[in-house]
Amino acid sequence: MRSKLKCVVVDDEPMAREIIETYITKTPNLEVLASCKDAAEAILFAQENEVDLFFLDINMPEISGLSFAKIIKNKSQIIFTTAYREYAIEGFNLNVVDYLLKPISFDRFLQAVQKVSQSEIAKNNNDFMFVRSDRKMVKIDFKSILYIESLSDYLKIFTTDKIIVIRETITSLEEKLPSKKFIRIHRSFIVSFKNISSYTNEFIEINQKALPISRSYKESVLQKLAKV
Known part of the structure; x- marks a missing residue:
């Protein structure tokens, strides 16, 4: 049986974090490792823990989600969660898995997660x-x-x-x-x-x-x- 994907939610809005955390707990192949209020906290967590997937807000104070994505350099997969459509092109240029516009429905969340699962399984099943x-x-x-x-x-x-x-x-x-x-x-x-x-x-x-x-x-x- 394959282990669950280890997820971290990063958003400066408590309500936005709570919604994604709820979606993760409802998805059998995911688990919440941490919920971070900003990118700096997430960077420290990533240095000490193995993370498969970040649900990452873009528009955050001090360190933006885009900057965070460049810092971790593909060590984990990323799904952007944001209210700002104009960041979409730059987000995809960073090779993120998906780009979710708030408010995010559970159906749309599951579509994004399916892309992550397929990618991870393919990578780990290759010999x-x-x-x-x-x-x-x-x-x-x-x-x-x-x-x-x-x-x-x-x-x-x-x-x-x-x-x-x-x-x-x-x-x-x-x-x-x-x-x-x-x-x-x-x-x-x-x-x-x-x-x-x-x-x-x-x-x-x-x-x-x-x-x-x-x-x-x-x-x-x-x-x-x-x-x-």
Whole structure:
């Protein structure tokens, strides 16, 4: 059985937050992790917790929803909730899942959620990806990946039988990997959950190699490993 999508509601209007929270509780595949009154509070929460989906107001004081969406850089999916139609084009340029105009009906809410569910399921059910290496697109099975290391302007993908070198940022590659199968432990390392042989508070061991867990990732990494 698939786990529920973990949701955070971000809106400076208490009534607007309450409506979305009610809709989430009525939807079987969703759960409310937090309800935040502004983007700053949501940013702090996202640093300490894994969030699948933000229901995000755009017109908020200090940090707008648009700015927040740029800050989290596709680490979570976003559905915008706003009373202002003029933000729609910029919102979709940020690759958000959907754009809901207030007042939001439950039917329209469910349509948006369906898009999220389909996207998440597809991402986590794929068992391979293609990457560009040596002037061709190379297929890599997720199950063969041990870990990924970032070295300046290129990456090394360590698999069970070879090393594949690609020119891509570790952040962009992280977005292509299913979050249920891989975890970022350091600005320079992503590892495969299933290939972890042991770990401490400081290191993860894969294939007899100790990879460091950085201070900024430590809390979230240890929380995820404790749930495996």
